[in-house]
Amino acid sequence: MFVGDFLIVGLHTDPIVNLYKGSNYPIMNLQERVLSVLACKYVSEVVIGAPYIVSKDLIEHFNVAVVAHGKVNPKPDPVTSQDPYGYPKEIGIFNAIDSGSTLTTELVVERIIKKRLEYEQRNRAKELKELQIQQNFHATM
Numbered sequence: 520m521f522v523g524d525f526l527i528v529g530l531h532t533d534p535i536v537n538l539y540k541g542s543n544y545p546i547m548n549l550q551e552r553v554l555s556v557l558a559c560k561y562v563s564e565v566v567i568g569a570p571y572i573v574s575k576d577l578i579e580h581f582n583v584a585v586v587a588h589g590k591v592n593p594k595p596d597p598v599t600s601q602d603p604y605g606y607p608k609e610i611g612i613f614n615a616i617d618s619g620s621t622l623t624t625e626l627v628v629e630r631i632i633k634k635r636l637e638y639e640q641r642n643r644a645k646e647l648k649e650l651q652i653q654q655n656f657h658a659t660m
Contacts, residue, residue: 523584528556529569539571539594543628571596572603578612587614591623 530552536545545552549567556565570577573586586607593603607613 525563526561527564527566527581527583528562529566529573530556531571532568535571539597540624544624546624546627572599572601572605573607575606578607578610583607584612585614586612587616590615590617 530549533545533549547555553565553567556562566581577583578586586604588604595602602608604613
């Protein structure tokens, strides 16, 4: 359990997320992500454009006592190859949190693509059926 009554959530800019996650990310733009995080009653403050690497300066500036991240391991910094949580781990304030969920943004994207393909197939079948009905109607006239 964490001690404290002030939760700061850092959100990376869209280009940074795109750099380390790939061209289909982020799914939601920065403004949408900020609004979603602010809607959480436990969040006290949002740092928009948070740096990818949690540095000593950042920790001191915000007087951070605990740095938390989900169990999914973050990728090293694409430019420096540094562990983004290297410093918090070094000083013993890093905590990996297990949400108990296996849902990831990658799974959400896969589901969206699968459903889109099913939707397109269903609509092609409907379109063909409608064309046949129209052709049959015109053939009987």
